[in-house]
Amino acid sequence: MLTLYWHPISGHAHRAHMLLSMLELKFELITVDLPGGEHQQPEFLSLNPFGQIPVLVDGDTVISDSNAILVYLASVYDSERKWLPESPKVRANIEQFLSLAAHRLAGSIAKLRAANLFNRQIDSAPLAQEAYKLLQQLQSYQEGRQWLIGTTPTIADLALYSYIKLAPEGGISLTDFPNIEAWLQRVEELPGFVPMQLSNVGLRKASLNTK
Ligand SMILES: N[C@@H](CCC(=O)N[C@@H](CS)C(=O)NCC(=O)O)C(=O)O
Structure with missing residues (x-):
């Protein structure tokens, strides 16, 4: 039995949850009380010293970090090696997107969403600028592509999916990026897909208010 320590509104946790489900593994989810500070208690720090x-x-x-979990699950439990192919070139291409998810995506779109969710005061303009630049680059990159790498989904697609799906919660509209919206839809149609819990903040809140 596998155990994922998570929180339902964490996009980082969601990508790991998706792969567990898509690989049809048996697992349990344990919700960590982040608002209550459970992740800073000794019991949790013994699992992940970075809290x-x-x-x-x-x-x-014990594996911490969402992308490390994707790599582990795909390496150990995907006997066909579809999610993380063995070719060094493909693996390097996948790494490029894992880095992008951990840096540019987490540092822009995910941060804007977290600010709205937790009422944090931040200087959002440069983050929004970076978010739209990244989305424009991905929109161009995805022209003529079904998946980020090659012709089948890989962990790169899962690593990017959750926070891009949540972009409207950070005030970032996806409507000008049809290639990205089509790719999100393709991920959602994969067998075993589990939806991310959405929150009524950012553009989602605005659209609810106009109904
Ligand atoms: N690089 C990490 C980032 C994980 C992360 O930011 N987790 C957040 C929830 S989405 C968290 O645990 N925040 C609590 C804290 O940092 O104190 C990963 O990919 O797993």
Whole structure:
């Protein structure tokens, strides 16, 4: 039995949850009380000294960090090696997108959403500028492509999906990016897909208010 320590509004946790489900693995979800500071308590820090979810426990193996969890699950539990192919070139291409998810995506779109969710005062203009630049680049990159790498989905697609799906919650509109919207839809049609819990903040709140 695998255990994922998570929180339902965490996009980082969501990407790990998706792959567990898509690989048809047996797992349990344990919600970490982030608002209550459970992730800073010794019990949780013994799993991840950096005090963040998600954390995957597989017997004696403990893996922290969402992208590391994707790599682990795909390496150990995907016997066909579809999600993380063995070709060095493809793996390097996938790494490029894992880095993009951990840096540019987390540092712009995810930050804007977190600010709205938790009422944080931030200087949002440069983050929004970076968010739209990234989306424009992805929109161009995805022209003529079904998936980020090659012709089948890989962990790169899962690593980017959750926070891009949540972009409107950070006030970032996806309507000018049809290639991205079509790709999100393709991910949602994959067998085993589990939806991300959405929150009524940002553009989602604005659209509810006009109804
Ligand atoms: N690089 C990490 C980032 C994880 C992360 O930012 N987790 C957030 C929830 S989405 C968290 O645990 N925040 C609590 C904190 O940092 O104190 C990953 O990819 O898993």
